[in-house]
Amino acid sequence: MKIKYNLLKKEKDTKARYGKLETNYGTFETPMFMPVGTKATVKMLTPDELYAMHAGIILSNTYHLWLRPGEDLIAKAGGLHQFMNYHGPILTDSGGFQVFSLAKNKKKDITEEGVHFKSHIDGSNLFLTPEKSIAIQNKLDSDIAMSFDECPPASASHEYLKNSVERTLRWAARGKAVHNNPRQALFGIVQGGAYEDLRKYSAIETVKMDFDGYSIGGVANDGESKEDMYKAIDYSIPYLPEDKVRYLMGVGEPVDIIEGVKRGVDLFDCVLSTRIARHGNAFTRHGKINLKNLKFREDFTPVESSCDCYCCQNFTKAYIRHLLLADESLGQRLLSIHNTRFLIKMMEEIREAIQEDRLLKYCDEFLNKYNSKEVEGEECENS
């Protein structure tokens, strides 16, 4: 079996959907947030910690695993699940995003055949093609593979994006032609920046190729505006089939996830939860906070009192601040646990709200609180 998406509920006021995605490594509900584990590990987190926070699926990366340790070694280990001892669903990104950012001279390095770029590890010259990316992912044996796409920013010109969309379609067809892992699903990627005509064209043509799921790419990079991101979603979604799962690549911040869900997106992934954790920041119901700030020096309350994660159940802000300033990695670990659980819990609440047809109310309440920037507890004292 590859994967099977079951659409179980459409929310009455929005385009949001509730569903379940079956894979060989388990079934999870959507909408869902995927923690990112680029190099065959969600940084700082063990598989047990991921299970405990009810992670439904994680993301890993073709480019990084290709360079180190190499797909053959992982195949020898018995595939990615075996190798990293994670027995839940795994999606692998194709490397398109990394390669695009590593290609110095876009015009010269991105050719019809593939992309020339330099290794971020040793600077050596590398060449990645759609066929190679898919072959690597076949060997990694992830549950879902992504097509190899070109990933230009929304700020690129209409002309550039048009050619890019065409090329991404050809690459998608080439990748699909060589894909040969019967246990692995393959997703197509819609591109086209913030242009309605390009998104529509890209979506329709990609869907014609009949992939196992579809994603919206090219968003959340190069400092694009939120408006452009939302446009990219709005212009793509109407042309995607209802019976296939939809994945918004690289998103994101709680507000962007919410906007994506409302527009009909089922899957998200983002490095933010773990990256900002390593830099000392945490998501809370009242917005993002920086635990290194002086004001938390003697704050002996949890990062988020309403949170059920291991970090919030056992440790205080003052302690975590101390760990961060003392450069003790436990601080980063605890915040990684909290931030990732925060987004997963948010998705749980979103799914409930969809099933009960009260998503708009939920989102308004969540965002009002999240953007209020009030310190936890303040509003109680005032009322």
Add this chain to the structure above:
RNA sequence: GCGGUAUUGGUGAAGUGGUUAACACGCCGGAUUGUGGCUCCGGUAUGCAAGGGUUCGAUCCCCUUAUCCCGCC
């Protein structure tokens, strides 16, 4: 007691008779969206031990005091 050397921010320290006192660490704040695992970007001495003098002008020259270290009795 005598002689000598030194004294620059929270720390280690550059530096010059002349506009905003280098750099590093620390500290304070910000950033982070298909991850290049301790990152990036800002801010941070109204003052160069204290007082007095020379000078148009002194952290830099001179004197006194305090403290530190070294040597001698």
